[in-house]
Amino acid sequence: MEENYLKLCQKILDEGVEKSDRTGTGTKSIFGYQMRFDLQKGFPLLTTKKVPFGLIKSELLWFLKGDTNIRFLLQHNNHIWDEWAFERYVKSPDYSGPDMTDFGLRAVEDKEFREIYRQEKDKFCQKILEDDEFSASYGDLGNVYGSQWRHWQTKNGETIDQIQDVVDMIKHSPDSRRLIVSAWNPEDVPTMALPPCHTLFQFYVADGKLSCQLYQRSADVFLGVPFNIASYALLTHLIAHEAQLEVGEFVHTFGDAHIYNNHVAQVQEQLSRDIRSFPELKLNQEKTSLFDFEMEDIKIENYQPHPAIKAPIAV
Structure with missing residues (x-):
């Protein structure tokens, strides 16, 4: 199944059009693509490079808690959202350190600046962990995924817990065609640190199996997509576990699927x-609700990937 992902990478390299982007990095891009993964045949954690499953677990649990502050992630040594919180801080009147304009690109191109940036971001993360007031001001990313999934705000001032609602429907109305969760809330997009890239997902129950299809409007194919595949596969497993269903397929549908120009090599x-066998996912069978799972309740076995490949993140 990993060949599905590699075929996407090759297609973008061969056929992608050159496009400018918000970060100024530039991409090769295609529009409209779909991959399918049979979750009965192994857990889709890529093997052609090591993908850090611990980060995927902690991020998904963060979403499921309805949390939007990076403090939880930092407590689990997860730094994948740091740059967006840090960007908000350095653009604020409270920041008085070295100039951090375009820090993402400059850190790649300038070794001396890269060290200054690392020191400033490390100080920022430490302060998020230690200072409640600072964390409340600069650790929060706005109404990103966790907020939309668990606390969607209505025009009447009420909240909708989309995850709980969809789990209840899967249990009681499994043939419904409304098993949908949306993270794209047009009213909240302007205030989010990063508007949702994985915007909407739908579940489907057939033959005692739960499948999930994700629509992803924007996909960083080298850095982001391996995380997205594993994260939604894990979410499907967790919901299937609670609903006492087997897992079916994860279907990944893309809008703009792109490779950044500085990721091509x-x-x-x-x-x-070469592709190796997918690992196996092991869940704590004593947990009955997906909201009760902690890091230690979710494990993978027999994961033997190639070494990780580092690349700069575009902010």
Whole structure:
């Protein structure tokens, strides 16, 4: 199944059009693509490069808690959302350190600046962990995924718990065509640190199996998509576990699927590697609700990937 992902990478390299982007990095891009993963045949954690499953677990649990502050992530040594919180801080009147304009690109191109940036971001993360007031001001990312999934705000001032609602429908109305969760709330998009890339997902129950289809409007294929595949596969497993169903397929549908220009060499290296067997997912069978799962309740076994491949993140 991993060949589905590698075929996408190759298609973008071969056929992608050059496009500018918000970060100024530039991409090769295609529009409209779909991959399918049979979750009965193994857990889709890529093997052509090591994908850090601990980060995927902690991020998904963060979403499921309805949390939007990076403090929880930092407590679990997860730094994948740091840059967006840090960007908000350095643009604020409270920041008085070195100039951090375009820090993402400059950190790649300038070794001396990269060290200054690292020091400033480390100080920022430490302060998020230690200072409640600072964390409340600059650790929060706005109404990102966790908020939309668990606390969607209505025009009447009420909240909708979309995850709980969809779980209840899967249990009691499994043939419904409304098993949908949306993270794209047009009213909240302007105030989010990063508008949702994975915007909407739908579940489908057939033959005692739960499948999930994700629509992703924007996909960083080298860095982000391996996380997205594993995260939604894990979410499908967790909900299937609570609903006492087997897992079916994860269907990944893309809008703009792109490779950043400064990721091309890394993608080519990954494409040169052989595919290995997917690992197995093990869940704590004593937990009955997906909201009760903690890090130690979710494990993978027999994961033997190629080494990780580093690449800069575009902010």
